[in-house]
Amino acid sequence: xxxxxxxxxxxxxxxxxxxxxxxxxxxxxxxxxxxxxxxxxxxxxxxxxxxxxxxxxxxxxxxxxxxxxxxxxxxxxxxxxxxxxxxxxxxxxxxxxxxxxxxxxxxxxxxxxxxxxxxxxxxxxxxxxxxxxxxxxx
Amino acid sequence: xxxxxxxxxxxxxxxxxxxxxxxxxxxxxxxxxxxxxxxxxxxxxxxxxxxxxxxxxxxxxxxxxxxxxxxxxxxxxxxxxxxxxxxxxxxxxxxxxxxxxxxxxxxxxxxxxxxxxxxxxxxxxxxxxxxxxxxxxx
Numbered sequence: 001x002x003x004x005x006x007x008x009x010x011x012x013x014x015x016x017x018x019x020x021x022x023x024x025x026x027x028x029x030x031x032x033x034x035x036x037x038x039x040x041x042x043x044x045x046x047x048x049x050x051x052x053x054x055x056x057x058x059x060x061x062x063x064x065x066x067x068x069x070x071x072x073x074x075x076x077x078x079x080x081x082x083x084x085x086x087x088x089x090x091x092x093x094x095x096x097x098x099x100x101x102x103x104x105x106x107x108x109x110x111x112x113x114x115x116x117x118x119x120x121x122x123x124x125x126x127x128x129x130x131x132x133x134x135x136x137x138x
Numbered sequence: 139x140x141x142x143x144x145x146x147x148x149x150x151x152x153x154x155x156x157x158x159x160x161x162x163x164x165x166x167x168x169x170x171x172x173x174x175x176x177x178x179x180x181x182x183x184x185x186x187x188x189x190x191x192x193x194x195x196x197x198x199x200x201x202x203x204x205x206x207x208x209x210x211x212x213x214x215x216x217x218x219x220x221x222x223x224x225x226x227x228x229x230x231x232x233x234x235x236x237x238x239x240x241x242x243x244x245x246x247x248x249x250x251x252x253x254x255x256x257x258x259x260x261x262x263x264x265x266x267x268x269x270x271x272x273x274x275x276x
Contacts, residue, residue, distance in 0.1 A: 012245065013247055016251055016254060019236060019250075019251040027228075027258075030227075037220065038220050
């Protein structure tokens, strides 16, 4: 509301958001690759979810960085899945620790990453809301 | 027994070289983070000295990765081999990408982007230090 013109998601503070998403894309993908390659049989579910998290972070990073109308819709979907994912995996890892023997990015709501994975989707949603298009006059 | 001691002593000594470098990286990252936040607070894009400093940090990180890779090639085995490889690649990638991203839109947020990358490199370097333990000390 404070901003009269719609803004792209990849400008201003959005640069920082993309950078943080990029770091998590790298972290989650590398982690999943190592887990799937070296100890997949230990906890298949946790490691597949780890890979899913990695893919979601990559999609969110790329779409937020592009900042087009189409890409922000994809970003919204990815970030919604991310929010559900971190809450679901975070809760599941507390309820059933045996299914999550070694930490994934979302285990215990991302405790291994200073709970940034828990906060990040909500910051992302707030940013998409703040930069939302307000006029369809054209 | 004596053969065992020789084979044990070498990785410990190599480990010290790495930790000395790693602590240097940690300190340089700390400076880069603070510097990035200061220019952001001052509402300025990163200055030339700051960018040169980031390049110097990247140089030290590359040296770290090259030495560590050489030690791995010579037979040193850290606590988690695959994870270590991931961190060694990750720390080298982050700063150049952040440099590009920070400079393609130069605002106060460019400094924060550099700070995010430096924080990630700092975290990965600390994790690397934890994993870089000779087998006898595990």
